[in-house]
Amino acid sequence: MSFDCAIIGAGPAGCAAALYLSRAGRTVVLLDRASFPRRKTCGEGIMPEGVEVLRELGLYEDAAALGRVFRGVAWTTRDGRHARCRFPGGEGLGAPREELDHLLLKRAAAAPGVRVLERSAASGVERTAEGVRVCLDAGELFARRLIAADGASSPSLLALGVPRRGPARPRFGLAARLKGVGTGDLVEVFLFDGGELYLTPLPGEGRVSAALLLERRALAPGPGGREEAFWRLLLAHPALRARLARATLDTPVAGLGPLATAPSRCEDGPWLAAGDAAGAVDPLVGDGIGLALRTGRLAAEETDAALRGDVRPGRYTRRRRKLLRPKRRLARLALGLSRRPLLARAALAALRAYPPAFSALLRG
Numbered sequence: 571m572s573f574d575c576a577i578i579g580a581g582p583a584g585c586a587a588a589l590y591l592s593r594a595g596r597t598v599v600l601l602d603r604a605s606f607p608r609r610k611t612c613g614e615g616i617m618p619e620g621v622e623v624l625r626e627l628g629l630y631e632d633a634a635a636l637g638r639v640f641r642g643v644a645w646t647t648r649d650g651r652h653a654r655c656r657f658p659g660g661e662g663l664g665a666p667r668e669e670l671d672h673l674l675l676k677r678a679a680a681a682p683g684v685r686v687l688e689r690s691a692a693s694g695v696e697r698t699a700e701g702v703r704v705c706l707d708a709g710e711l712f713a714r715r716l717i718a719a720d721g722a723s724s725p726s727l728l729a730l731g732v733p734r735r736g737p738a739r740p741r742f743g744l745a746a747r748l749k750g751v752g753t754g755d756l757v758e759v760f761l762f763d764g765g766e767l768y769l770t771p772l773p774g775e776g777r778v779s780a781a782l783l784l785e786r787r788a789l790a791p792g793p794g795g796r797e798e799a800f801w802r803l804l805l806a807h808p809a810l811r812a813r814l815a816r817a818t819l820d821t822p823v824a825g826l827g828p829l830a831t832a833p834s835r836c837e838d839g840p841w842l843a844a845g846d847a848a849g850a851v852d853p854l855v856g857d858g859i860g861l862a863l864r865t866g867r868l869a870a871e872e873t874d875a876a877l878r879g880d881v882r883p884g885r886y887t888r889r890r891r892k893l894l895r896p897k898r899r900l901a902r903l904a905l906g907l908s909r910r911p912l913l914a915r916a917a918l919a920a921l922r923a924y925p926p927a928f929s930a931l932l933r934g
């Protein structure tokens with residue numbers, strides 16, 4: 571089997587890339603080791619720039635039907651200081667990942683020129699004279715170009731000999747859905763010493779997605795395992811004790827990490843990487859899904875250009891870096907504050923006094 575492009579990984583990055591390549595008239599094979607719908611450890615909030623891509627792909631109405639709109643972010647420090655901000659334009663969407671990702675996959679499968687293969691793990695990738703060869707458990711396929719969109723651990727980049735590194739102080743995430751938590755139309759962020767909890771409103775009475783991001787030592791599970799550690803950490807925050815008084819788990823607690831790993835390069839010859847595979851931004855900016863959709867679009871544009879003979883090594887890397895720069899800056903700032911509670915308190919007070927600064931921050 572031979573295609574213009576093989577895409578490994580059918581999360582938001584892979585599906586967006588497939589949909590944009592289909593629009594460009596290309597033949598695509600989109601493969602994923604999972605069978606959809608599949609669970610994904612995530613805080614499940616899509617920021618406005620990601621929602622814009624869903625609109626562009628004609629997916630917004632269907633995505634909104636399975637999600638819940640939010641219009642800004644509220645922060646609460648450990649000592650109860652509070653600040654909130656509405657998005658200057660656009661809206662965010664909280665949506666269960668298995669449903670959102672399944673919707674994207676179904677749309678990709680229905681797009682002209684796209685062949686979707688589920689339960690198809692890429693067990694190896696090799697460069698050939700014409701492009702790439704992708705080995706599957708049952709057989710192989712060929713393509714002129716490859717987009718690696720297989721997430722934060724990206725086995726396909728490792729197979730291509732590209733090492734991956736994480737930040738010096740790695741962080742880890744725990745996530746679960748909760749019931750019985752009254753919500754408004756804001757994502758709520760509770761700042762711990764050295765970490766944060768995000769509550770993203772989901773459809774269903776009192777249903778939220780809870781994502782806890784902390785350094786490993788704080789996440790070391792006690793004898794009660796992950797679930798016990800999750801509640802212990804949450805209820806250590808004074809403002810959360812009352813807030814979660816009636817909360818119960820709606821899903822098991824899942825863990826993931828280290829966060830924010832990146833490969834040494836995100837393009838070489840016939841391949842590009844998109845989404846988390848190309849380098850994940852710490853989820854504390856809450857924009858991994860949006861960036862996956864946007865870098866998926868970028869990877870499709872560059873792949874289509876290369877298939878037309880317009881090959882410019884380094885151009886994708888530069889365009890991607892430019893797209894991510896504001897988010898990386900915001901992540902560095904927020905991480906610095908998250909590690910310095912006194913500074914975070916002062917920053918919140920300053921932002922409360924000058925709300926436009928909030929909007930600028932949220933725009934990244």
Ligand SMILES: Cc1cc2nc3c(=O)[nH]c(=O)nc-3n(C[C@H](O)[C@H](O)[C@H](O)COP(=O)(O)OP(=O)(O)OC[C@H]3O[C@@H](n4cnc5c(N)ncnc54)[C@H](O)[C@@H]3O)c2cc1C
Pocket residue numbers: 578579580581582583584601602603604610611612613614615616617690691692693719720721722724725726742743744745770781782826827829844845846847850853856857858859860862
């Ligand atoms: C705790 C936590 C909370 C988060 N909260 C948020 C949030 O609130 N908002 C937000 O925007 N982002 C959040 N993120 C980040 C977000 O989940 C990711 O950035 C996003 O899922 C990246 O999408 P992707 O398409 O690049 O990869 P993924 O969604 O990870 O998809 C990769 C796909 O590749 C497939 N795959 C892997 N290996 C192979 C293989 N060998 N062969 C075939 N297929 C393969 C997998 O099955 C998977 O379907 C959070 C992350 C964490 C860890």
